[in-house]
Amino acid sequence: MKACSHISQRDPFVVALQAAMLLLVAQIGFSAGGDFHAGLNAYRSGDCPRAAEVWSKHSQLQPASGTFINLGLAEWHLGRRGPAVLAWERALWVDPFNADARENLRFARKAAQLEAPTLTWFEAASLWLPINAWALVAGISLWAAVAFVTLPRILRWRRANWQQALAAAGFAIFLLCLPSLYGINTRSRLGIVLEKETELRLTPTRSAQTMMLLPAGQPARWERARGEYLLIRTGYGQGWIERSQLGLVCPK
Amino acid sequence: MRRAHTPAHLACLALLCSSIAICLAQTPPPSQPDPTVQLLQSQPQVDTASPVVAAATFDPPVVRPGGTSTYRVTFNAMMDSVQWPEDLVAPKQLELQPGGRGQLLLPAGASLQPRTTFNTRVKATNTGAFTIPRYLVYVYGKPVTVPAADLQVVEDPAVAVPATPEVRLSLGATNVFVGQPVSARVVLEGNVNGVLQALAQIKLVGEGFVTDTTFARQTIQPMDAASGSLPAFVYETSLTPVTAGVLPITAQGFTAGNQFVGPITITGRATILGGTPLYELRDTLPVMLKVRTIPQDGRLPGYHGGIGQFRADSPALSTNSVQVGEPVTFSVNVMGSGNLARLIPPAPPKVEGWKVYAGKPDPGPAQLIEARGFITFRFTLVPTSEKTKATPAIPFSYFDPASERYVALDLPSLPIAVKPSAVPINLDDFADAAGPAVGARAEPKLSALAPGRGKTMASLQPWQQHPWFPLVQLAPVVLFAGLWGWDRRRRFLAANPEIVLRRRARRALQREWTAVRRAASVGDTPRFAAGVVSAFRVACAPHYPAEPRALVSTDVLPLLPESESAMHTAVRAVFAATNAERFAASQTPPADLLALRHELERARTLLEEKLR
Missing domain, CATH: 2.30.30.40 (SH3 Domains)
Known part of the structure; x- marks a missing residue:
């Protein structure tokens, strides 16, 4: 009751805007899920062109590893090797630990006598975590280190060894993340x-x-x-x- | 003027002479001719220099309406050198269909003369005389005229033209699976007089199959015909389809009279045409072979491409008593119909206590395997433990095209006595014997459909490439700067507490004065007076400093300009009225206090400015 009265006291325009945003997000989520299953149904009924079309649109709306794997399968069965390999590479881009995408790429490259991309050491290292995790870890470690160095001075705290140790660890993690971040940038090409x-x-x-x-x-x-x-x-x-x-x- | 020979000139001349002498002395003996070149040179040369002549005929030249004749064009040139036109110019009443084409090398004196023939099947529906006019064909890059050829289509030929014996192709089965061998039979019957001739260079023409000539055989045998039993030349071979679909297959060969190539079996009575063979190219109508892929469902372990109906003989061991690490040979005969000669032993199983090495294909030639009717699989087995009492069963299966299902034909295990080894052995030596080791990468295969969306991203672009990423990285800087500023301000205010007091007083004054205005607007004099007094007390307290409630009008007035007497009067009046109300409960503040509102407002402004 309290919450209702709180909402009722708000600006009606703001409330309407929030409701519209919620509806839009829910609609996108529902539409994406519906499209995915429509593609499954089309594929299972043998309509691979329709399945590929649906999953292609769905992957543009919301990139997902499962969608890309299925899109690759549909493209492969249509004889379109290039789009199939691209879809599986994108599945690995979204989820570098996806075993199905990796296996499908192995299969496709063996069947079609294709090369695998030659990755440098920093590109191979960038596969150890999801692509955005590197940016997150690097950002947090850098600013944590900066915080442990600067905040005691700013707030005139007494310097402690643990602060120095955490700052050093943060800087070390940040430096270790830099090659992988560069690897992600080069892999994006x-x-x-x-x-x-x-x-x-x-x-x-x-x-x-x-x-x-x-x-x-x-x-x-x-x-x-x-x-x-x-x-x-x-x-x-x-x-x-x-x-x-x-x-x-x-x-x- | 004579030039004098210097010693240098003489030395050069001597060097030149000696070099020539050395070269002459070291001239190699005439080299031995290359044996391959010798062999090639010993072969009769193919005559490609003679003028190319083309001949065109209809065979037969007279047909009834609806009958079929073969338009045959022959060149004395190599087939690859003839630029044969795709479409022939012919009367519209004739239906043309491309037929066989082939090349033969015929001995002509010391050389071989090529003869290339192009057949076109012609069907005439209307009566009349039709001519395929002469036309040019490029051979060896030069134009060669193909003469005109005439075909008579009549209801009742005046002169009986003997029918040319046709070549027929029949297949053992026309609905088969990929990899299933199919027998093919090419038959050339003799004519009505019982005279026949052989066919040479017989081949099956088409795509999507492989002809197995190792099983080819030719016979002459009597065959039933409309005019009675006639001798026929029969050529039998086998083909294996390699692609699915409907495959049109034709057969062609050159009539060779009594010139037989290879062994031939003659059964019954036959009169073989003598004289010089005509070497006419004959071809058959296409036979459609429907080929399906083998179903993947129901595939059993041990399947290695066997198609047909097979059975296995009792297996045998080279010995029934071995030591650990001692190899023993397991052999079994497999017999039946199908691709017997091409059967591949099944993959060796991986079982505890045994190392099974992959079976070797039967070393015998395919003809021998077909002739004897069985193929032998041999596996080498090595026991790795004395606890084993029998050899492992080896999975084996084949596809039965008749029932269209896989049939298990596992090779059974045999009892064997295994004794401990007399000498220590390293069992690791037998590693990798039974397929890939544990941990090796399996053959890749396509995954199943993903049931769900899996991990998702808002965008494929990594965060660091978005324009907002640098801005987000600025957020901690802003946070640190804010913390620093806040701490600095906190320390400054701690050192200067009067600033905080004045700020609080200013806010309290504004709050109280709002209540004063509200009271004035409704004409509530007591609340107006109380509010003004409270506001002035709050505004003046930081200047002493003192508790606001302890202040009286004499504390307020020094803070106001002395020149503002009206203001002083108003302040005193308000305080007096408030005190009167507070200490004499019956007395109410006079209503004209509200008239002092303007002066009191000015006083409030002055006090508020002093708080800044």
């Missing part, structure tokens, strides 16, 4: 070639010389962009491809 026999061009022009044909599902690193073309680096070499032919694991 990883992409997957979507179409089979994608032409790797010497120059970013339509009439450029074709250096080689890349298979669908081939990993590549985005170096820079020029117009409608991207300069990518693959295990086969460096060259230009059209923007629409490369799907980034972390879309910009």
Whole structure:
């Protein structure tokens, strides 16, 4: 009763705004869950194109590891290897401990004779935690260390050994997180070639010389962009491809 | 003028002469010709230099309406050099369908002459005389004229044209599974007079299957025909489909007269055509083979691609008594129909007490296995414990296309006596014998559907790449700065408590004066007077300092300007009225106190300014 009276005393506009926000959040959550199960039903009834379409839209609305795994399965059964590999890579991006995504990628790369992305040591280290956990740990450790150094001075507390130790530990954790944060940044430039026999061009022009044909599902690193073309680096070499032919694991 | 020879010139000349002498002395003997080149040179050369001539005929040249004839074009050139047109120009009344095409190398003196034939199946529905006109075909990059050919389609031919014996293809089964061997039979019957000829270079044409020529055999045997029993040339082989779907398969071969290639079995009476063979390319109508994939459901352990109906003989051991670490051979014969010659031993099981090494395929050739009717699997077993009393059962299964299900044909275990080893052995030497070791990575396979959404993110972009991330990192800085400022202010106020007192007094004055205004607005003189007194006391208390309730009008008046006499009078009047009300209960404050409101308001403003 008290709570009701408290609400009733509030500004009606604020109350209406809060209610609308709650409804919107609930609607998004309900819609996402409904779409996911609609995709499951379509897939189980053999309608893979419909399932892929539903999960693709759903993954844009709310990226989720399960959605990406299922999207990859639907794409794989449709014979679209590039989008399938991209979906599973995104599932690993969301959840680096997802065994299904890892196994599916192994299967796809063995079946289609594809390369796996070559990761540097700091990129491999960035797989030890979810991508946003590194930023969280780094932020907390840094500012905790700063706090333990500065707050005793600010608040004129007596300096204690435990404060120094915690500050040192915080700085150490922060420094250990830096390579992984850099690794996440470089991994975000990883992409997957979507179409089979994608032409790797010497120059970013339509009439450029074709250096080689890349298979669908081939990993590549985005170096820079020029117009409608991207300069990518693959295990086969460096060259230009059209923007629409490369799907980034972390879309910009 | 003569040039004098210097010693340097002479030395160079001598060096040159000696070099030439050394080179001449070291000239290698003529090299031995390469045996491969010699072998190639000994073979008759293929004649590609002769002028290319094309010949075109209809076989037969006269047919009834609805009958079929073969339009046959022959070149004396290699097949790859002929740019055969995809579409032939022909009268609309003729239905053309591409047929076989093949190449033969015929001895012509010291060389071999190529002969390439292109067949087109022609069906005529209307009567009349039809001509496929002459046209150009490029051979070896040069144009060659293919002459015109005539076909007569008549209801009742004036001259009886003997029917050309057809080549027929029949398959042992037309609804099979991928990997299931299918027997194929190509038959060329003799003519009505019982004269027949052989076929050479027979092959099955189509996609999605593999022809197994190791099982090919040819016979001449009597066959029942409409005109009675006629001898026929029969060629039997086997094919294995490798892709699912409906596969059109045709057979083709060159008529070779009495020129047989390889052994042939002749049964019954037959008259074989003599003379020079014509080497005409004959082909069959396509036969459709429906191929399905083997179902994955119900697959049993030990399945390694066996399709057919098999049974296993009693297995046998090389010995019935061994020591730990001593190998023993387990062998079993498998017989039946299907891809017997291609059967692969099942994967060795991994059981406690035994190391089972993968079975080796039967070393015998496929023809021998087919001829003897069984294949032998041999496994090498090594006991690793003396407690074992029998060999392990080895899972084995095959797919039965008749019942369309997998059938278990496990190889049974056999009793054996295992004794302790006389010498110490290292059992680790037998590691990896039975498949991958524990902990090795299994073959990858696609996962099942994820039942739920799993872990979610608001965006695939990591937090550190969002524009708000640096702003969030500024929050602790702001917090620390705020803490620092708060602490500094706290210490300053602790050192200057009058600031706090004045601030509190100012707030209390504002609060009291609000009540005063409210009382004045409703004409409540007692509350107005009490409020003014209370407000003035609160405003003046920090200046002494003193308890506000202890102050009287004489404490307030020194804080007001002496020149404001009206203000002083008003303050005194209010305090007097309040005191009168407080100490003489019957007396009420005069109503004209409200008229002093303006002066009292000014006094309040002055006191509030003094508190700042």
